[in-house]
Amino acid sequence: MTGYTRASALGPITEFVETRGGSIERVFDRVDLPLALLENPDLPLPLTEQFKVLSEAGHEIGDPFFGAAIGRLVRMEKLSAFGAWVTSAPTLAGAIDRSHRGLNRFLQTATDLQFRVIDTTARWSIEFLDVGADGRFQNELLGVSYLIDGVRSFVGRSWTPTLVRSTCTGAAQAAALEKVFEAPVMHSAPVSAVEFDAALLSARGRRQTQSEPGIEPPIPLLPGFREDVAALSAIALLEGRPKIDWVASKLQRSRRSLQRSLDAEGASFSHLLDGLLKDRAIALITSTNRNVTEIAHQLGYSDAAHFSRAFQRWTGLVPSRFRKINHNLVLPT
The missing domain is CATH 1.10.10.60 (Homeodomain-like)
Structure with missing residues (x-):
């Protein structure tokens, strides 16, 4: 086992599955995890187990892009103390910097964030280093959704990316994801990413700057x-x-x-x-x-x-x- 996250990264999965006619109890039963995990958001969770939950939830409601669909409901600021710390940065650039400095310390390991500016375009990517087939893909969609919400915390809720880069395959999958993300989607990308106007990096947040997240249950950085x-x-x-x-x-x-x-x-x-x-x-x-x-x-x-x-x-x-x-x-x- 390589990576860990916090249970909070599952997002509002219960409400999403139940409102679409599924059963969250069946999902957790098939994955063989205690449902009480949803009531303990700060508990460390192996990334591979999160992959399984997202995959089974998608099968439960018949949604091949479940990670993106639930991603429309997630909020970066609710993502444990880490998310609150990131979204309280003075600017979007500061929030991205906090994300990169703090992700593997406070929230999730075996996850690589990259950021670069190419001419006037900013590209923010996320890659998960654990294997997981369908579940890993669903987690990529969820991860991109958190990046999108992170930007929206500074530029407004109606904002959409200039481009979403996805590891999905083929034009048909990209077209389906465009309806969810409400933005252009490029398929067959090596890593998932969002692109936006680099001028937005100076956008200022509304929340007061916070110090680093407080003490939480440890995420194993180099697990034995x-x-x-x-x-x-x-x-x-x-x-x-x-x-x-x-x-x-x-x-x-x-x-x-x-x-x-x-x-x-x-x-x-x-x-x-x-x-x-x-x-x-x-x-x-x-x-x-x-x-x-x-x-x-x-x-x-x-x-x-x-x-x-x-x-x-x-x-x-x-x-x-x-x-x-x-x-x-x-x-x-």
Whole structure:
């Protein structure tokens, strides 16, 4: 596995699929991902899994250009803290610069942004380095849509590109995409890109300039096998205790192969899982009002007693005492 993004990059997928007669539950079931992922937009997500979601969503509603269609609804400023930071730059040129400096740090890896000015034409391109067949193509369409919206944040919502370069094949596909993008589309491009008048680079935004995005769950920049296992296990934890066989299948490995690879990196599945459970338990205890039994069941413990013993092993305190101390620290009386 190479690239990661945040779940927020999926955009308003639920509403889009449902309003067109599809079922988002079926989409996530076929991809074998927890639907709760949509409620956790900052969680790191393997790019290959996003490719699968976009591909299956397109099949669900019968739209071969699903990525572009949903792209009409996306907003760069809603794309995690990264998007808000980019669109709060003083000018469009500044926003593009922020995108290039921050994309692989704050939002998505294995993704290459390029920008150049040729005479009076600006060309902004995006390329995904992971393979993914149809899903990768759908993600390219979605990526171009985010670039378009990024420009619109500075020049107005009615703006359209001078040209969209697409990796689609043939004039028929280009013509279909022109209806979605409402702009000329060139097919068979080596990378996806948007072109526009370079004079727009000086367009000023309306939002106050922000500092760099705050601390968010880390995106693995140079992932090793243990990072891949941890990221997938964190996703599985949204719907209960992660199963090693599920993680192995996502990595196209057998259980034994996964265990050998972790052992070679000085790790084990049980050790990684224990750390994830600890972090998730502390987050639930300190940031929600759920009782201990509810949290125990959510994390896959058979009863509150087993969970409380594990929590005390992690923190030295029982959950109720830990919550009380944390409450007093955060909200002093």
